[in-house]
Amino acid sequence: MIRTLLALDGALVRGALSLVLAAEEDIHVVAEVGRGDAVGQAVRVGRPDVAVVDFELIAGDAAAHRCPLLVLADPRRARGLYRVFFPGRTVGILASDVAPHRVVDGIRRLARRESVVDAELVLAALGADSPLTERETEVLRLTAAGAPVAEVAGSLRLSHGTVRNHLGRIARKTGARTRVEAVRVARESGWI
CATH class of the missing domain: 3.40.50.2300 (Response regulator)
Structure with missing residues (x-):
């Protein structure tokens, strides 16, 4: 036993x-x-x-x-x-x-x-590399700075839908339910 x-x-x-x-x-x-x-x-x-x-x-x-x-x-x-x-x-x-x-x-x-x-x-x-792509990291950095989807899209010359798709993938990769939580997880992990 x-x-x-x-x-x-x-x-x-x-x-x-x-x-x-x-x-x-x-x-x-x-x-x-x-x-x-x-x-x-x-x-x-x-x-x-x-x-x-x-x-x-x-x-x-x-x-x-x-x-x-x-x-x-x-x-x-x-x-x-x-x-x-x-x-x-x-x-x-x-x-x-x-x-x-x-x-x-x-x-x-x-x-x-x-x-x-x-x-x-x-x-x-061991602090392995971030699971986020370079573009996802850019989207998350702008989001972390408080930029709304439209502003992120304009800054990166992407459509609103593409930004939302990136945010969805970021949420899945970080295990987050919200954008705020995704930012927190990424910061704690050293990804942004």
Whole structure:
């Protein structure tokens, strides 16, 4: 039986993953926490074989937790992920939006002390190049400066529809729901 700790932000996500894991015969959730300051105590008390943790919860205090970690991180905010790696620590990393079966597989592999690595997440953590094209970056920079679609179109000599298409692709690539959120994600990622 693989004793597992869930340290994830958001009761809905944590509860849903707990239900998925409960259906597995070889995995038992020994504790669930939603705050970074509760992880250390949960590790000491629950003595898990593997901890599934949200990078945002443990980003500042990863070295304190002495069990194998399966870190779930948003690729757009993965810079600094290297802080969870240090000699003697078994760590796996997956994007936070992976399918549940990948988390289940990751738990099993970490329990066997095998590697679990999401290549796209590693590239994001290393500060890989922006996924935005040069034109999309120009559109987003003008949008970030407060220019409406018509002004962006005029400045770049594009049609309004083309600018809207660029903004739609930018939203998909950044995982944003709004232009403001796309600008924030791109700035945090160093793309603009």
